[in-house]
Amino acid sequence: MNERNDTSHMKILEKIAGIAASERNDYLMQAKKSGKKVIGFFCSYVPEEIIHAAGFIPYRMRAVASSGTEKGDIYFSSLNCTFVRHCFDKALKGDFDFLDGIVFLNGCDHTRRLYDNWRHADIPPEFRYMFVAPHKVGTTAEKRFSGEIEVFKKELERYFNVTISDETLAASIKLYNRRRELLQSIYEAGKSKEVPLRGSEFLRLMLALTAMPVEDSIALLEEFKGEIQGRSTARPGDLRIFLASGCVEEPGHLELIEELGASIVANNICLGTRNFDLAVSEDDEPVPSLAKRYLYHLSCPRMMNTSRERLAYMQDTCREFQVDAIIAEKLKFCDLWGGELFLYRKESRKLGIPLLALERELYGGSSGQMRTRIQAFYEQVRNRKSTADDLFCAAGDDYQAGGKN
């Protein structure tokens, strides 16, 4: 890689890191200044295209730069997940005062209460909407999802006095598909030995893209894609990791996983593949097409009847990305990812793929402890590599001492 290339991709990575580090960024604020409205949303099941077609900027909610949960803890208990507590804390402190609307989703028991507590604390914006996504796939659910999107569309039109035509919606779908396509190709590059982009960098990229106008994000991605071509981040002996988790959003945590001797080459996280998996059909009616895409994209454990597909995805991805080991994480008190980790542990054992199951708190620190666990796990994986191939490498029974995998 030549020097010019090196400095220019460093520049763009730095720029992205800057955007990712805060809840607001220049792109967003400039668009806001020019009269664009910003609508926050909470989950990968909210169809961003509808918000965009209304003329607004969809903004993925996050807890980045959170300074704690003291205020959030007045509303949520210590039995609630830290993602929710941090987000609500930020909301109470006014960190999201740039929002013109916010869309909640019945993602899990914790996030659905964000809708309730937001209203109870009467935190702006005034437009607070609960978008309801089915918990299963199938024809009935698809029909329901279409209906839900229609109602959401009408409500945006009514409240903000705008019109969402089929044409504008089709144009939005095109744009988001383009972004998905670019992201998919960057992600796929992780299959190569060179690993042009580390997992932590990929997460920063996702954080940045989901907080800016989609048009800007596409321009940035196109530039970015060119810049990282030919780049290699692989170090000799690095393990190739598949990361599965819910609301992970700390690049620092992923850096820790990587700096100990690994590259996160593939993932199933909200701010990862679940964001760009599966394109929306551009040939059919927009709303049903959106329903199809959002219902059938790579699911998370909130979906009841797709666990087999998720496990198959895990297996296929491990094969295609030549993964050495899986790190599966959950935040404390997350029932959904807790259950998913159970499945991952059983399945990875069956398949003979080493797995480290981690439980942690969002922005919880304790990296010393985490470091030791990850290091020990890597050693186990490497030992296995250098000894008997069929030796199963036990998962890090980190949060469940007696876990038998």
Add this chain to the structure above:
Amino acid sequence: MFSRKKQLRSRELLKFNINHRLNLLYVALFVPRLLYFILRILRPFYERKENWLNKTWRYGFLTIGGGVMHPAEMRAYRAGIKAVIDNFKTALAAERNNEPLAWVEWILNAEIIEAFDIASFNTESLNIFGNTMGSEYPPALIAEAESQGVPVENCSAVKLSVGSYFLKQIPEPTLIIAASHPCDSSISVYQILEYLTGVPTFSYDAPYWKDATSYEYFTMNTWDLIDFLEKQLDKKIDWEKLREVLERVNEINFYLREVCEMNRAVPCPGTMISLALTWVIREVAVRSPLAVSMAKGVYEATKYRFDKGVGVVKNERVRVLMWFPPIGFFTYIFKWMEHEFGAVVVADFIGHISTIHINTETPETMVHDLSRSQLHLGMGRQCHGPVEFIVDELEKMLEDYSADCVFFMGHNGCKHGWAALKIIKDFLKKKGMPALYLNLDIMDKRHTSEQEIKKEITDFFRSHGWA
């Protein structure tokens, strides 16, 4: 506890219930008056706490009133107990004979299964019936699930199902009917059970709201379930059988709604344990005609007191509203409060009935109304949507039942409940309603013991001058 649990033989807890406990209680309840006197005389030996001498009897004795429940109520329980015995026997027989057996999650009832004439089993049954061999068993089943990697934060009630499965305490299913409500724990654990058993699983998807579109969606789910069952069982639904069971369900609902209505009277004529137990019987054995007999018996016992204008306790001192699920390992809490403090639970989260009358005229009306009714079962109806489903009902209850105080049953599995606590607290504060906020696990006494719960309640009553 662990070593004792290890000795459990296959299906031992169910068989123990069938052969030794429920059966004996059933027989003894043919002479409820005599049993009442025996329970009363023996009270000093089992009422205070569990020990090696009383452990296999205590839970059963206390659940049927511990010598302080009127024999008329006890008579009603006889039918319920028989319905449960029959269900356990049928489920075990189906397993033995390699016949189809459907596991039905505890937030759903098994009416549809009746229309396919196969055996059904409530996966969470041992939450209640596991205590009859000693109250250490449910925690042992939960501990087993946790030791196998089931997340500790999952609701203990559903964790126990996985533990029961691992320890071979429940019969193997041939299919599972699960639901996305009331909470994430069900979503999570039933995916685990589907994975472990490897059997075809149908998931009901509960809507978020309770509007026409939502009911329609849930109804479509029921049609999908029928389709699923027809395919899996290779037979058609028997609408006549469904009609029969739904007519009985209507009867159950009628009696229980009447009881709820009567309980508004001051003094309160009914005891909440009866409604809570009927909820359990409905879950396990809604298909049995005996479930109607139990509901009718409870109704008659309550009506008798209501007509005479007397309360379930002679001197009613305080009326309690219990919000969030009651304690499975301490079902005696209701009678204990009545007996010790003259404190009557006038309404609670699961016993209160708001299911609708099911029109049995056509298959369409049956499926529609049954679906709607299912969404109104206790715990399900409050937990699956916005906080208003909890608070609005609470407000209505406070008005309807002239409650003096509220107990918030802070079950650590109900994370959605904890996330709503500030809203509930603010609401009760605004109402000027004294409230006790308990922190416990409804199925796992290791979290907060019966003695600790009793102490907190006693202190609360004392501090308000009710004791």
